[in-house]
Amino acid sequence: MKWSELCIHTTNEAIEPVSNILHEAGASGVVIEDPQDMVKERDSFFGEVYELNPADYPEDGVYVKAYLPVNSFLGETVDEIKHSINNLVVYDIDLGENNITISEVNEEEWATAWKKYYKPVKISEKITIIPTWEEYEPVSSDELIIELDPGMAFGTGTHPTTVLSIQAIEQYLEKGESVIDVGSGSGVLSIASALLGAETVHAYDLDDVAVKSTSINSKLNNVQHIVHSEQNDLLKGVEMEADVIVSNILAEIIVQFTDDAYRLLKPGGMFITSGIIQGKKDVVKERLQQSGFEIVEVNQMEDWIAIIAKKA
Numbered sequence: 509m510k511w512s513e514l515c516i517h518t519t520n521e522a523i524e525p526v527s528n529i530l531h532e533a534g535a536s537g538v539v540i541e542d543p544q545d546m547v548k549e550r551d552s553f554f555g556e557v558y559e560l561n562p563a564d565y566p567e568d569g570v571y572v573k574a575y576l577p578v579n580s581f582l583g584e585t586v587d588e589i590k591h592s593i594n595n596l597v598v599y600d601i602d603l604g605e606n607n608i609t610i611s612e613v614n615e616e617e618w619a620t621a622w623k624k625y626y627k628p629v630k631i632s633e634k635i636t637i638i639p640t641w642e643e644y645e646p647v648s649s650d651e652l653i654i655e656l657d658p659g660m661a662f663g664t665g666t667h668p669t670t671v672l673s674i675q676a677i678e679q680y681l682e683k684g685e686s687v688i689d690v691g692s693g694s695g696v697l698s699i700a701s702a703l704l705g706a707e708t709v710h711a712y713d714l715d716d717v718a719v720k721s722t723s724i725n726s727k728l729n730n731v732q733h734i735v736h737s738e739q740n741d742l743l744k745g746v747e748m749e750a751d752v753i754v755s756n757i758l759a760e761i762i763v764q765f766t767d768d769a770y771r772l773l774k775p776g777g778m779f780i781t782s783g784i785i786q787g788k789k790d791v792v793k794e795r796l797q798q799s800g801f802e803i804v805e806v807n808q809m810e811d812w813i814a815i816i817a818k819k820a
């Protein structure tokens with residue numbers, strides 16, 4: 509089968525919404541080529557260190573690449589993708605160059621093109637994420653392994669926004685507590701919460717592909733008895749209380765449900781928010797404070813911010 513490679517030259521800020529649009533358009537596997545990846549330290553401890561070719565990377569911004577089967581709908585799908593990406597400016601998202609190029613690749617190239625980017629990655633003190641096709645031997649006995657198939661729904665688990673969320677869950681979640689995950693995507697944060705000792709996790713996503721992925725990935729990681737995945741718009745209509753609410757979503761969306769998060773958290777409960785681009789940190793902080801939260805910690809990785817807030 510022939511595949512088309514769509515390459516979008518965009519900004520770090522736009523990676524998540526653009527990847528989401530590509531997944532929704534049916535792309536199988538999204539690859540991000542960020543020049544920052546070439547300067548990151550790579551620990552050979554976690555498996556084979558792969559070679560990165562500077563010619564594959566832009567000088568500024570990032571390339572987001574997706575693969576679509578070549579069929580008679582391709583032209584329309586590409587037009588829809590372009591239209592949805594251009595629409596992101598309405599949400600004040602900087603699209604940078606916003607150049608889209610299309611090229612053809614064959615099946616074999618495609619299969620290896622995106623899989624080679626996913627290797628076991630140590631995310632936090634305890635958690636390592638491995639792609640489903642990798643063999644991996646835990647390095648220590650208290651290491652927790654999350655197996656993910658990144659091709660299925662948003663989130664390879666290794667994006668800075670996800671890493672910041674998992675690190676905060678590891679720091680603030682106590683064994684036996686209840687968690688709500690808003691915008692669960694692949695389910696990675698729900699699975700991490702379960703492995704770190706949550707008694708129950710309620711995972712919500714608007715996208716039914718994400719709802720299914722959270723269920724499938726929870727089974728794959730043997731936490732299906734803890735993680736309950738449902739379709740829901742943010743926390744609308746949700747009534748159950750929680751000790752921890754975690755959400756890795758854009759700043760523009762977080763500010764829409766801080767009141768609901770405050771309502772559902774138990775006194776002393778923690779709200780872990782991530783997916784906030786640096787420039788929007790203060791807007792989210794102010795909104796959290798208006799809802800009654802005390803800001804406990806603000807963490808940064810690359811251009812991304814996570815804010816941890818407490819219900820007094």
Ligand SMILES: C[S@@+](CC[C@H](N)C(=O)[O-])C[C@H]1O[C@@H](n2cnc3c(N)ncnc32)[C@H](O)[C@@H]1O
Pocket residue numbers: 524662663664665669670673690691692693694695696697712713714715718740741742756757758761783
């Ligand atoms: C950035 S992804 C995060 C995925 C995963 N939690 C992670 O950390 O890798 C955001 C997710 O939020 C979901 N989402 C967006 N708007 C939503 C809404 N109004 N209600 C529920 N989920 C929503 C998207 O479908 C997507 O799966």
